[in-house]
Amino acid sequence: MKNRRSFLKKTAAGLALAGLFPFSKNASAGEIKLTDALIHHVFFWLKEPDNEAHKKQLLDALNKLLEIKTIKLSHIGLPAGTENRDVVDHSYSVSYMVMFDSQADQDAYQVDPIHLKFVEDNQHLWNKVIVYDSTD
């Protein structure tokens, strides 16, 4: 994160300008609650977590995955430096969050040739993956 006007602030401003989201109590502060969405959040644990080449390969490959057309919103990240509380898991290597408009779009994503090739080319890099799919 850089020390400039952030993308999230611009996102909220953009949505407000475009008048395209239902104003919540907190709309003045820029808060946007996403609905009618399916979040697909994947956490990867690399076999060699300190291998920067492996991490770079996975990050590059995940960025290419975003070419799949049914993805509407995404965020690719690393563990944040937040406080080490008992409930916080900072042990993973890479976080990959994508949002779809529907479960059907997520299902199509799973069998998209780009996704299948991603798994084939990169699965040797990790030894654990957890996926959480949530809908509202």
Add this chain to the structure above:
Amino acid sequence: MKNRRSFLKKTAAGLALAGLFPFSKNASAGEIKLTDALIHHVFFWLKEPDNEAHKKQLLDALNKLLEIKTIKLSHIGLPAGTENRDVVDHSYSVSYMVMFDSQADQDAYQVDPIHLKFVEDNQHLWNKVIVYDSTD
């Protein structure tokens, strides 16, 4: 998710109209990659997962949590009906995802009186929580 033009589609359209996001390869399809953000994704396992009153209390309380001013984007959900693959964890009760502009904003959120009261009033409902904080 309802069978109408979804909020995610409108979000993408709104951002495109406002010209506020850097166009990616996939901009024509509406894909938006969020950057300069901290995702705070929390999964709750209720002590009584089939107790609908408990689930409603937690969902209502999480919706109130969104009043905290540093939250920029949010999604509150339940496990999706996606395929039961080995890597997919559908066992949690509620998913709560909020995004901040910075780690400082997340840190402020943790000690906000609204958040502290949320924990005090509702922690008897769950027996497990996992938090993933990711930044780019």
